[in-house]
Amino acid sequence: MNDEIDGGVEPTAPVWAAFGxxxxxxxxxxxLILVGVIGMxxxxxTRLANEVKQRQIETQRRKTLEQALAGPLxxxxxxxxxxxxxxxxxxxxxxxxxxxxxQGRELLKSLAGPLTAYLRDRDQIxxxxxxxxxxxxxxxxRRFADNWELSAERALTVTRAFIDAGVPAQSVFAAAFGSEQxxxxxxxxTGRAKNRRVEIAAVPRPASSARAQTGAQDGHE
Numbered sequence: 001m002n003d004e005i006d007g008g009v010e011p012t013a014p015v016w017a018a019f020g021x022x023x024x025x026x027x028x029x030x031x032l033i034l035v036g037v038i039g040m041x042x043x044x045x046t047r048l049a050n051e052v053k054q055r056q057i058e059t060q061r062r063k064t065l066e067q068a069l070a071g072p073l074x075x076x077x078x079x080x081x082x083x084x085x086x087x088x089x090x091x092x093x094x095x096x097x098x099x100x101x102x103q104g105r106e107l108l109k110s111l112a113g114p115l116t117a118y119l120r121d122r123d124q125i126x127x128x129x130x131x132x133x134x135x136x137x138x139x140x141x142r143r144f145a146d147n148w149e150l151s152a153e154r155a156l157t158v159t160r161a162f163i164d165a166g167v168p169a170q171s172v173f174a175a176a177f178g179s180e181q182x183x184x185x186x187x188x189x190t191g192r193a194k195n196r197r198v199e200i201a202a203v204p205r206p207a208s209s210a211r212a213q214t215g216a217q218d219g220h221e
Contacts, residue, residue, distance in 0.1 A: 068111075068117075072110065084200070087198045089198065090193055092107075092154070093196075098157050108162060125171045125202070125204075126173070126203075128162070129177055130176050132178055132195065133193075133195040146178070151177060155175060155176055158174070
């Protein structure tokens with residue numbers, strides 16, 4: 001009798017073992033899925049937090065720059081649009097000239113200190129861009145072949161003025177755009193005056209230059 005009972009029980013044992021293995025496998029799969037979901041959520045949260053932090057940093061940068069430029073902005077001598085400082089060519093130069101006018105030189109001196117501090121805090125460099133209107137330089141002008149050369153020389157003049165005023169030479173460079181990027185119509189003198197300008201913008205320092213500068217600083221220490 002006992003033999004018959006035992007014979008009926010033994011076949012059921014492998015079923016329970018298989019069921020246990022199946023449940024263990026399901027539990028493991030569930031844990032893996034849960035870990036994956038949590039990991040994705042953490043990654044998304046981290047990415048969002050980094051984006052928010054980056055926006056806050058950029059906003060703070062603009063506020064800092066606006067505070068540094070409060071005086072010239074209030075006086076209408078400069079503009080600040082999307083982080084780019086614009087100075088009318090009439091403030092800096094006489095028509096078809098690359099020689100700084102006294103008021104232009106004083107303005108650049110007043111900007112040199114705040115801009116140097118701004119660049120140092122963010123490890124950026126300053127791009128000085130020269131622009132012109134679409135009118136050809138006067139035929140009797142022997143200094144400039146065209147508006148490209150005029151805008152280039154004006155950008156170099158402002159760059160040198162910043163260096164003379166204390167901006168580190170390795171933290172500023174010049175660029176020329178000629179008449180190719182107007183901000184206003186060239187149909188009248190008012191619009192052309194707006195296009196004759198110099199723009200100043202902080203841009204990321206090239207990686208190679210940043211490494212070289214870091215190495216030089218380490219060497220001095």
